[in-house]
Amino acid sequence: MRNNAEVTTSAAAQHPAPAQPRPRLIATDLDGTLLRDDKSVSPRTVAALAAAEQAGIEVFFVTGRPARWMDVVSDHVHGHGLAICGNGAAVVDLHGGPGQHRFVKLRAMERETALDVIEVLRAAAPGTSFAVERTGGICHEFAYPPVHIDPVIAIAPAEKLLAEDFDLADQPVLKLLAHHGDLTPDAFLALAREAIGTRAEVTRSSPTALLEISAPGVSKASTLALCCAERGIGPEEVVAFGDMPNDVEMLTWAGRSYAMGNAHPDVIAAASSSTVANNDDGVAVIIEQLIEEARTAN
Structure with missing residues (x-):
């Protein structure tokens, strides 16, 4: 007669967890998440962002920053050129570089x-x-x-x-x-x-x-959901990263989400997983894993 542990193991083997959908979009906060504390984007992170885009995974920067503070990542928006700023109040086209950012969607407060x-x-x-x-x-x-x-x-x-x-x-x-x-x-x-x-x-x-x-209903999550809907991307195809309370709704909405090693306790509770701190390139670490997963699955 098998013990309970053996029965449980056998049942798990017969019913493995379903594979997660291939990610189509990465949504990452900036300060305390993608950026190091000195506000720079590390060479490893730059390479990971480019590799994600090359692999067909769009990258969206989703930040509380205003558009005029986005110069630090303007060179890394790749094809679509878009970023979500002001905690979801604006979608901005960063093509053209500093001083040439263009608002393409506004969700203003009355x-x-x-x-x-x-x-x-x-x-x-x-x-x-x-x-x-x-x-x-x-x-x-x-x-x-x-x-x-x-x-x-x-x-x-x-x-x-x-x-x-x-x-x-x-x-x-x-x-x-x-x-x-x-x-x-x-x-x-x-x-x-x-x-x-x-x-x-x-x-x-x-x-x-x-x-x-x-404004009521405006958050990183709700604007990201609008942008994803326009692309036919579901939340289960989104991987999100964050570190502070303004990221909680986005991390809850995304199919896979990661709290940074330096994250606020509310963020750790909301995210489905965690990674290392921003100064240790936590976003790049996960992107590299995602690309390797996609490569081995093909």
């Missing part, structure tokens, strides 16, 4: 929604300061920590920055940013999500108490 969110969050977390990210750049309040990476268009109270007669009112609002100097990042995120509810999508990717707020 002015009334932005004002409502600001009012609610001010009441829930006094001391919150705001910035407004538009297609042409960023504007912020006087108390908001300055952004040193690029020039600020205007500094004024958020209500003025969102006024109908503001000089940049014709530029769509891609997202709001909210900063708090006293709350911890995760505490601020939890508080804001409870206060804002379904008015908007609230997430974060910064190590500080800086929240990123998008």
Whole structure:
């Protein structure tokens, strides 16, 4: 008579797990994921991205960054040339290089929604300061920590920055940013999500108490799903990588997902697998494995 362990092993052998579909698209976050901490793309990662495209696997960069911060990866978008920016608020064609990026899809926040969110969050977390990210750049309040990476268009109270007669009112609002100097990042995120509810999508990717707020239903996952649907690609054919809470929905949606070795605990819980840290080329490690899997399967 066989013991239970033998019965279990025998049953597993008779019913092996189904093979995973061949990946058709890789979706990767940038900061803390594809990029090293010095914001560079390692030679190994460059080679892996090129090999994936050569193998017929599209690569999409899916980031919280605005389009104007995408120069670091402009040379690596290959054929399609597209990247998802602003946590899903924009799809950008990076062909042409720095200064020539073109918006091809916008999922902007309505002015009334932005004002409502600001009012609610001010009441829930006094001391919150705001910035407004538009297609042409960023504007912020006087108390908001300055952004040193690029020039600020205007500094004024958020209500003025969102006024109908503001000089940049014709530029769509891609997202709001909210900063708090006293709350911890995760505490601020939890508080804001409870206060804002379904008015908007609230997430974060910064190590500080800086929240990123998008229009209702707009996230990395939802915009990636739209781009994949346009290509006839299902979630089971997507491999995703991320490290911070703004990646959670994307990692949950994708058929295969990897949390970086340096990932936030919520990301580790959401992903189906893990890889090594960004500074150890964790994305490249998995891409190389995927290409080898495809080669041996042929």
